[in-house]
Amino acid sequence: GGGRWRRSRRRRREAAAREGHALPGHASPPPCWDGDREEGKSCSQGRASRRVRIPTALLAADLWASRRLGVCAAEGSPCAAARPLLRLVEVSGHGLPWLLGTAYGLWRSGSAAAREVLLNLLFALLLDLVLVAVVKGLVRRPRPAHNKMDMFATISVDKYSFPSGHATRAALVCRFVLHHLVLAAPLRVLVVLWALVVSLSRVMLGRHNVTDVLFGLLLGYALYSVVQYCWLSPLSAPALFALWSH
Numbered sequence: 045g046g047g048r049w050r051r052s053r054r055r056r057r058e059a060a061a062r063e064g065h066a067l068p069g070h071a072s073p074p075p076c077w078d079g080d081r082e083e084g085k086s087c088s089q090g091r092a093s094r095r096v097r098i099p100t101a102l103l104a105a106d107l108w109a110s111r112r113l114g115v116c117a118a119e120g121s122p123c124a125a126a127r128p129l130l131r132l133v134e135v136s137g138h139g140l141p142w143l144l145g146t147a148y149g150l151w152r153s154g155s156a157a158a159r160e161v162l163l164n165l166l167f168a169l170l171l172d173l174v175l176v177a178v179v180k181g182l183v184r185r186p187r188p189a190h191n192k193m194d195m196f197a198t199i200s201v202d203k204y205s206f207p208s209g210h211a212t213r214a215a216l217v218c219r220f221v222l223h224h225l226v227l228a229a230p231l232r233v234l235v236v237l238w239a240l241v242v243s244l245s246r247v248m249l250g251r252h253n254v255t256d257v258l259f260g261l262l263l264g265y266a267l268y269s270v271v272q273y274c275w276l277s278p279l280s281a282p283a284l285f286a287l288w289s290h
């Protein structure tokens with residue numbers, strides 16, 4: 045009796061996973077993701093090379109929390125009125141304004157010290173873009189099903205979700221600015237708040253799942269340590285700095 049009940053329950057769970065919906069008492073069933081199919085579909089239908097296995101309970105909790113927090117994901121969402129504001133927050137953490145702004149600052153900078161800091165910020169931003177693109181391309185986690193893909197200036201790997209590029213940039217820039225700029229305490233708090241709001245807004249806009257953002261923050265935090273370790277200076281990279289002396 046017990047064995048048959050367990051078998052039939054397992055069959056129902058597998059069928060639910062194939063169809064991408066949850067059983068009563070189970071937040072979400074998918075056991076893995078495959079970058080070319082919507083998350084929540086059975087991996088038995090995907091190609092082995094594209095599969096990423098992660099604990100089912102963690103994935104289910106992640107999908108459940110991300111759906112609940114995606115309150116500005118579309119026009120009909122509970123907090124749709126806040127969507128335009130969050131899209132402005134999105135622009136504030138986008139790679140393009142940061143790259144262009146830093147390059148412009150570098151071009152206009154009058155002091156050697158400012159040039160050194162800006163050159164390292166540019167290096168950090170480029171390293172971040174490459175690293176995120178590589179991880180997205182390897183992991184191939186699809187964006188949440190409730191995401192509306194209306195972001196500006198994306199590259200091909202941006203159809204993938206893990207990790208959040210905005211979250212890595214927010215953590216990286218936050219650490220960089222706090223370390224290299226002399227700011228009054230209220231401004232330092234604002235910088236940290238900006239990084240947190242950019243990260244939270246990724247889930248609220250439906251762009252990302254919670255784990256994409258948490259991993260992105262960790263990656264950006266760690267990346268800053270790499271940038272500090274490889275710090276470019278007139279001593280370590282004389283050829284680069286010689287570009288400005290002519």
Ligand SMILES: CC(C)=CCC/C(C)=C/COP(=O)(O)O
Nearest residue numbers: 139140197198207208209210211
């Ligand atoms: C085109 C350039 C220079 C950068 C792309 C920036 C971008 C669109 C990142 C995606 O961020 P999320 O992974 O947080 O959605």
